[in-house]
Amino acid sequence: MKFVNRQEELKSLEDRYRTNKAEFVVIYGRRRVGKTELIAQFCKDKKSIYYIANKTNDFVQMQKIIDRIAGNFNERIPLIKDWDEFFKYLAEKSENRLIFVIDEFPYLMMSNKAIPSIFQAGWDEYLGKTKIFLILCGSSISMMEKGVLSYKSPVYGRRTSQLKIEPLTFERAREFFPKAGIEKQIVNYAVLGGIPMYLECFDKSNAIENIREHLLKKSSPLYEEPLFLMREELREPFSYFLILEALANGGIRMNEISIKTNMEVYKLPKYLNVLQNLGYIKKIYPVTEMTKKSKNTLYCIADNFLKFWFKFIYPNFDYLEIKQEEKVIEIIERDIDSYVGRAYEKVCMEFLIDANRKNLLPFGFSKIGSWWTRKGDEIDIAALNEETKEILLCECKWTKQQIDLNIIHDLIKKSKLIDANLTKKFALFSKSGFTEKAIKFMDENEIRHYDLKDIENLLNLQV
CATH class of the missing domain: 1.10.10.10 (Winged helix-like DNA-binding domain superfamily/Winged helix DNA-binding domain)
Known part of the structure; x- marks a missing residue:
């Protein structure tokens, strides 16, 4: 799988790795989002052991993990009969920095409901005193949150870091x-x-x-x-x-x-x-x-x-x-086209968030979303600065037609339904550009306007 820009997540893992102390890291996110590839990139050129859990019973899985550890250290497979002995064995192998990954950890939890308690005991008694870098990874968000991250989980308070891997933004x-x-x-x-x-x-x-x-x-x-x-x-x-x-x-x-x-x-x-x-x-x-x-x-x-x-x-x-x-x-x-129009609004919102970060807007905003009334009036994007009482109102059009004056006037008309105490500014986004009349009117009234090339240029701008 192609690895695309997870630099923030990688940096977080690298920073934890350099502590040279016992680390308990939880990585989760929906299937296919790139968790395993992130872990693979992190483990490059480091001593690591990777195991992916499955739906068999926990004893069989423990034996497979032991086999994986012994193979990694070129040793004979030891005779280990329970989890306590397992954690003692793993701790012995973690006197020096060792990344130990269990992927699809929810499958291991499914095999034995006591697994979170077993791992809590193993961490407290053995692993927490070593230089292990333990990663528990899972795609079942609900099971990871309830079984590992929830305050009701036995391992709550043991983790030293958690990463929820989100889908890539449009920019990425x-x-x-x-x-x-x-x-x-x-x-x-x-x-x-x-x-x-x-x-x-x-x-x-x-x-x-x-x-x-x-x-x-x-x-x-x-x-x-x-x-x-x-x-x-x-x-x-x-x-x-x-x-x-x-x-x-x-x-x-x-x-x-x-x-x-x-x-x-x-x-x-x-x-x-x-x-x-x-x-x-x-x-x-x-x-x-x-x-x-x-x-x-x-x-x-x-x-x-x-x-x-x-x-x-x-x-x-x-x-x-x-x-x-x-x-x-x-x-x-x-x-x-109608369907893509909604996704285009998300791209335009991401554009504004990026422009806000780069200080390229008439004011900085603290909230961004949409605006609507129960009667059906709607504005595609609204970005609000609660302190200065300024709001940027935006219309986004994914059509083959250029935006003309009627769209601009309609946006201004709808804006009058919003709190009169807010200072309103306007922007328009268009897939197909704007008519000359529309551009003249917007320039005269300090209304910002962006076409696809403007979005592309900002995404390419490194600040």
């Missing part, structure tokens, strides 16, 4: 397509999100051909990837599939999700909370109301790939099962 994801223009990079990101394994799949210049080859064919690993993810994490995935399909197709309020899924409203929070905890969806508020007390809340799928899959693939499995791929292609081609 585009590095998988260095020869593609910014427009194609945005389309690919809209379809695949920031998961390295998915990004590696697209190898053709045409997005539709990539989709046909890697998402619509039953032999492709991406064809049923979300089903696999959900079944690994969830006991009753069908209800979650319904909710994700509803979210992908415009059901963003609780009552809309209820209608689309035929599930009673009072039953939804349980499922929505689980999906939130897994990082698959987000609960969002207008940027001027970013508080849990706000009732003006919406739900959205946080991951581009899941959103694309539940919008275009899952509802059309019947066509794909009878090999009518072209019918699904027609649906995708009809709606792709």
Whole structure:
């Protein structure tokens, strides 16, 4: 797998490694996000032992780990009958710096519910007194959080560092397509999100051909990837599939999700909370109301790939099962621009966060999100400075038409619905640029405007 910019995570691991003290590091994140590759990069040129757990019983796994350790030290395999003896043996091998990795640690926990307690005892009695660099890694976010990170876990308080590996930002994801223009990079990101394994799949210049080859064919690993993810994490995935399909197709309020899924409203929070905890969806508020007390809340799928899959693939499995791929292609081609438009808003938001960090905006903001009313008025991006009471309001258009005066005037009109005590500034983003009249008006009124080239230039700017 191509290794793309995890410098911050690598630095964190290297800093811990240089302490030369016992370190207990937890690394977790959804499948395919690049955890194993990060660990491999970190372990380069260092004494390390790597073991990936599976679904067999814990005694068998312990014996496999012992075999791995003995092989690493070119020794005979010792006769070890229990975990206490195992940790004593591992401690003896950790008098000098040793990285010891157990990947897919949740499988080991599944094999024996006492594993967290066993590791707590092993750390307290033996490993914590050595120079071991212990890494427990897992893809089941819920099990890692409950079994390892939760204050109720026996190993709570033992870890010295934790890293939740997030999907790549657009800035990093585009590095998988260095020869593609910014427009194609945005389309690919809209379809695949920031998961390295998915990004590696697209190898053709045409997005539709990539989709046909890697998402619509039953032999492709991406064809049923979300089903696999959900079944690994969830006991009753069908209800979650319904909710994700509803979210992908415009059901963003609780009552809309209820209608689309035929599930009673009072039953939804349980499922929505689980999906939130897994990082698959987000609960969002207008940027001027970013508080849990706000009732003006919406739900959205946080991951581009899941959103694309539940919008275009899952509802059309019947066509794909009878090999009518072209019918699904027609649906995708009809709606792709509208779909990419939402992902483009995320790219523009990332652009503003980067510009904010580089002090390239008229004011620095402390909050960024969207803004809307219950009546349906909406502004794509709103960036707020709570101290100076300034707000930047942005419209993002992914269309073949240039932005004209009507779009600008509509944004200004909607801004009058926002708190009058805020000083309002405006910006517009356009895939296809702006008319001459629009540019003249924006320049005269100090309204910022950005096209795809502006986004590309900022991403290439090193500050």
